[in-house]
Amino acid sequence: MTRWEQAWASDVLKAFTLDGAPGLNVAPGEVDYLGAFSRMRRGSTALAAFGLRIALWMVILAPLWLLGRIGTFSALAVRERTELLAHLLSHRSFVVRELALLLKLTAAMALLGTASVRARTQYDDTRAPVLLTHDARVHLKTVSELTRNSQPPERAAS
Amino acid sequence: MKQLDDAADFIIVGSGAGGATAARVLSAAGCSVVVLEEGPALSPDQRSRALLPAMDEAVRDMATIATSGRTPIPLLMGRCVGGSTAVNSGIIWRMPEDVQEDLRVHHGLDELLEPHALERCFEAIEADLGVAEVRDEIMGGNAQLLRDGSQALGLSGQPIRRNARGCKGSARCLQGCPTGARQSMDVSYLPVAVSHGARIHALTRAKRVLFEGGRAVGVSAEQLDASTKKPIAKLTLRARRGVILAAGAIFTPVLLLRSGLSGRVGHGFQAHPGSAVVGRFERPVGMGYGATQAYEVPLRARGYKLESLALPPELLAARLPGAGAQWQSYLSRLDQFAQFCAVHRAQARGRVRLGTFGGLDVRYELTPADVERVKESVALLTRIMFAAGAVEVYPGVAGVPERLTDPAQAELLLGPNVRRDAFHMLASHHFGTAAAGGDPRHSVVSPRLETHAVRGLYVMDASALPTNLGVNPQHSIMAIVRRAAEQLANAERPARSAA
Numbered sequence: 001m002t003r004w005e006q007a008w009a010s011d012v013l014k015a016f017t018l019d020g021a022p023g024l025n026v027a028p029g030e031v032d033y034l035g036a037f038s039r040m041r042r043g044s045t046a047l048a049a050f051g052l053r054i055a056l057w058m059v060i061l062a063p064l065w066l067l068g069r070i071g072t073f074s075a076l077a078v079r080e081r082t083e084l085l086a087h088l089l090s091h092r093s094f095v096v097r098e099l100a101l102l103l104k105l106t107a108a109m110a111l112l113g114t115a116s117v118r119a120r121t122q123y124d125d126t127r128a129p130v131l132l133t134h135d136a137r138v139h140l141k142t143v144s145e146l147t148r149n150s151q152p153p154e155r156a157a158s
Numbered sequence: 159m160k161q162l163d164d165a166a167d168f169i170i171v172g173s174g175a176g177g178a179t180a181a182r183v184l185s186a187a188g189c190s191v192v193v194l195e196e197g198p199a200l201s202p203d204q205r206s207r208a209l210l211p212a213m214d215e216a217v218r219d220m221a222t223i224a225t226s227g228r229t230p231i232p233l234l235m236g237r238c239v240g241g242s243t244a245v246n247s248g249i250i251w252r253m254p255e256d257v258q259e260d261l262r263v264h265h266g267l268d269e270l271l272e273p274h275a276l277e278r279c280f281e282a283i284e285a286d287l288g289v290a291e292v293r294d295e296i297m298g299g300n301a302q303l304l305r306d307g308s309q310a311l312g313l314s315g316q317p318i319r320r321n322a323r324g325c326k327g328s329a330r331c332l333q334g335c336p337t338g339a340r341q342s343m344d345v346s347y348l349p350v351a352v353s354h355g356a357r358i359h360a361l362t363r364a365k366r367v368l369f370e371g372g373r374a375v376g377v378s379a380e381q382l383d384a385s386t387k388k389p390i391a392k393l394t395l396r397a398r399r400g401v402i403l404a405a406g407a408i409f410t411p412v413l414l415l416r417s418g419l420s421g422r423v424g425h426g427f428q429a430h431p432g433s434a435v436v437g438r439f440e441r442p443v444g445m446g447y448g449a450t451q452a453y454e455v456p457l458r459a460r461g462y463k464l465e466s467l468a469l470p471p472e473l474l475a476a477r478l479p480g481a482g483a484q485w486q487s488y489l490s491r492l493d494q495f496a497q498f499c500a501v502h503r504a505q506a507r508g509r510v511r512l513g514t515f516g517g518l519d520v521r522y523e524l525t526p527a528d529v530e531r532v533k534e535s536v537a538l539l540t541r542i543m544f545a546a547g548a549v550e551v552y553p554g555v556a557g558v559p560e561r562l563t564d565p566a567q568a569e570l571l572l573g574p575n576v577r578r579d580a581f582h583m584l585a586s587h588h589f590g591t592a593a594a595g596g597d598p599r600h601s602v603v604s605p606r607l608e609t610h611a612v613r614g615l616y617v618m619d620a621s622a623l624p625t626n627l628g629v630n631p632q633h634s635i636m637a638i639v640r641r642a643a644e645q646l647a648n649a650e651r652p653a654r655s656a657a
Contacts, residue, residue: 016481023486036210043214048222082482089481090560094229094579097556101476101582108475111489113208123471123492125447127327140239140344140352142199142360143164143192 001041005056009037011074012059015081016107024111024120031117036110052106055099062088159389162381164357165396166190169377170404171364171413174241175632176619177404178343178351179283179639185354187647192357192395194379196405197238199344199360205334209472212333216245221584223408225508225522229579231431233520234586235406239360240344242406243632246586247331247451247467248320248340250289251629252280253637254458265624266596270605270638279637287321287341296327298448300496301466303439307498307546308455308464315455318465321346321632322449329468331450362393367401367417367615374401374615397614400646404619404639407588411510411621412518414592414602419611422602423592427508427522428626430587433532434467434499435539436477437548442493445469458503458628462535464542467499479552479560498542500535501587503628504528510591529578533571536581540568556580587631592621594638607642618642 001009013033017026041049062084063069063076073081088100112118168184170177173195185191198215206212213220218237224230236242258276261267283289292301297317308315321341328336338345348358361382368376376396380389403410411424445468455464469477471492478488478495488495508522524532536553543551544565551562557580558570570576594617595601598610607622609615618639620631627634 017486017489018482021483021486023483024489025486039210039214040220043220044222045219048219048224079482085481089479090556092556094556098230104481105472105476108472109210112470112472112475113210115208118208118471121471121475121489121492122442123446123474125329125444125493127447140199140201140349140358142195142239142358 001053005053006034008056008060008074010034011081012056012085012103013037013107013110015078015085016104017111018079018082024117026111026117031110031114033107033110036113037106040106040109051099052102055103058096058099059085059088059103160391162391162393163396164192164359164393165398166192166357167397167399168192168402169395169397170194170402171377172241172404172406172410172619173239173348173358174236174343174404174406174619175243175635176639177241177402178243178347179636180402180404180618180643181351181356182347183640183643184647185351185356189399189647190355191351192359193348193351194359194362194364194377194395195239195241196363196382197236197360198384199239199358200244200334202334202336202338202345205330205336207330207333207336209333209470216334223518223520225520225585227508227521227523231429231522231583231585233408233588234584235408238344239348239358240342242586243342244334244344245332246342246630246632247318247449248322248342249451249630250284250287250319250321250633253627253634254629257625257627261624265594265601267594267605270594270607270641275641276637279640280633283633283636283640287346288323289319289321291317291319292325292449292452296325296449297452298327298329298466298468299442299444300468301448301452303443303496303546304453304455304464304466304498304542307542307544310545311542313455313457313542315453315464318449318452318454320449320451325449327448329446329448329450330470332470359393363389364405364413365416367403367413368394369417369612373613377401400614400616402616402618403592403621404617406619407591407621408510408518408520410617410619411591412512414609414617415512419602419609421611422600424510426590426593426624427510427520428506428589429504429522429585430501430626430628431504431524431528431532431583431585432499432501433536433581433583434477434497434554435536435543436474436495436497436552436554437543437546438488438550438552439494439496439547440549443496444493445474445495445497446471446493456629460534461531461628462500462502463629464498464500464535464539467497469497477552477554496543496546496548498539500532500539502528502531502535503626507590524578532581532583533576537568537571540571541565544568554582587620587626589620589623589626589631592617593624594622595624606645607638616642616646
């Protein structure tokens with residue numbers, strides 16, 4: 001991704017939430033949106049990673065093709081950005097909706113993947129264990145782990 | 159690049175329900191076994207609570223592999239030691255009688271599915287994995303609402319039977335059980351196999367099956383770097399008695415095709431596509447506590463099963479409508495939401511084949527009848543959600559209001575303008591791409607799960623099931639593999655293996 005695209009990714013993912021709106025608020029710099037976007041791309045198929053990039057371009061150029069305005073998404077006022085995203089999420093085209101949803105999923109991964117933000121959602125129930133408590137924990141030894149820098153057992157033994 | 163070799167009586171590709179069961183049975187019978195798994199070995203304390211790293215580590219391509227029809231459906235598959243059993247909800251269902259009958263009568267699987275033998279396999283697996291109904295104390299608020307709502311509409315449901323010993327209700331099955339309670343293959347059958355001498359090569363991707371004289375004699379593979387997933391070594395794994403493919407109904411046919419097999423390989427792909435409905439309640443639901451899936455309403459005659467499904471907060475957030483202030487108000491009270499899903503026994507049949515540049519192409523389109531059933535199930539879930547007390551329901555269906563506030567609005571979901579592309583779906587159960595059968599013209603493997611085309615090459619996963627089941631497939635996969643692996647272990651060794 002180019003530096004332009006990285007900046008766009010942050011702009012777009014941040015815009016799913018509005019500063020100062022009632023409900024969940026996010027402090028500046030609290031969430032690593034770009035990190036989540038990069039990890040999503042890295043972990044996806046080549047086609048899906050390409051789709052994420054296309055989604056980004058689709059949103060960045062949406063003022064032009066959706067609103068008929070000269071300028072990019074980043075040039076819009078903050079509130080307009082959020083409204084535009086909401087519009088894309090309910091667009092009549094399946095492809096547009098799915099690409100916008102992919103970005104929303106990435107934003108949600110970034111937001112809820114941040115422990116301090118997650119703590120403010122009240123999702124976690126104190127009855128649910130956070131730490132490993134089971135007595136019968138299993139650590140399965142694998143050949144790769146045992147022999148990453150040596151020979152597998154059968155050959156080593158021969 | 160470094161070259162490594164290994165050898166065993168059996169080389170097994172895949173460590174999920176099929177591969178781990180084969181490894182357990184064959185190693186216990188005194189056979190030497192090597193298991194290849196493309197993903198890493200993750201102990202319970204290495205499983206992340208946050209969804210992004212959890213999926214990156216354990217889910218194949220983060221579920222971004224999708225069918226290639228007009229409206230793609232993402233395919234969820236595990237890629238870690240334990241396979242999909244390490245990311246599923248541990249739901250255990252015996253193969254339904256009507257499916258058994260169909261497979262015996264129409265596919266020639268009388269011997270594989272001999273009723274007494276199958277019963278013995280089911281019982282043994284259930285004992286091994288501690289299968290039991292979800293206890294009341296870990297039912298969780300989400301499942302209780304499905305129970306209450308379905309009962310209010312006169313539908314008969316039940317607590318789900320799961321393979322979890324001492325489940326603490328972490329609601330983290332997808333991310334990986336943090337307590338090791340769920341008896342996925344990495345904490346149950348594979349440790350037993352290892353205790354019998356099996357060796358597991360994690361982070362090892364099978365490339366193709368090797369043949370000599372019309373017989374499978376090994377697998378060429380590559381070892382992957384844990385962080386970059388790039389190849390760091392080549393492996394040649396020699397099989398003295400056989401190669402067993404258990405890479406799932408998507409990647410087993412890919413391996414067969416890359417190894418030069420053809421015929422019916424990849425044909426007959428079937429799935430259980432799922433759709434879901436979210437509801438908001440005025441009081442806390444507590445989706446973050448309880449068994450991830452704890453209550454179900456089987457509606458087999460209608461072609462689907464309803465289930466409670468507690469979503470990780472990341473997926474729940476993405477599933478809630480809108481952006482901006484309204485969305486943020488939802489996010490501040492994620493404890494007030496419930497989600498139910500419908501899993502469909504779709505009639506559609508597709509095909510897995512190699513795509514351009516050696517990639518993957520999964521052709522699959524729901525039939526019009528399937529789409530009607532999806533509409534019906536989502537409308538029913540909406541009514542159940544209201545009957546349980548929801549103040550708003552979010553069906554997630556394009557062309558229908560994002561927020562429904564009255565049960566009568568469920569009718570909107572049945573309208574003629576609601577088409578297939580209005581729904582978001584996901585398919586986690588895949589079948590039929592190397593089907594078993596007595597007739598080589600219509601199947602890929604024999605009733606003993608050995609390929610018709612090549613001796614010593616076996617398919618032991620859901621690829622071999624000729625049809626979808628309408629119920630969660632892990633138990634059926636394990637039972638048929640247990641049966642076939644026992645037959646294999648008892649078979650006379652080829653003369654050359656003694657050399």
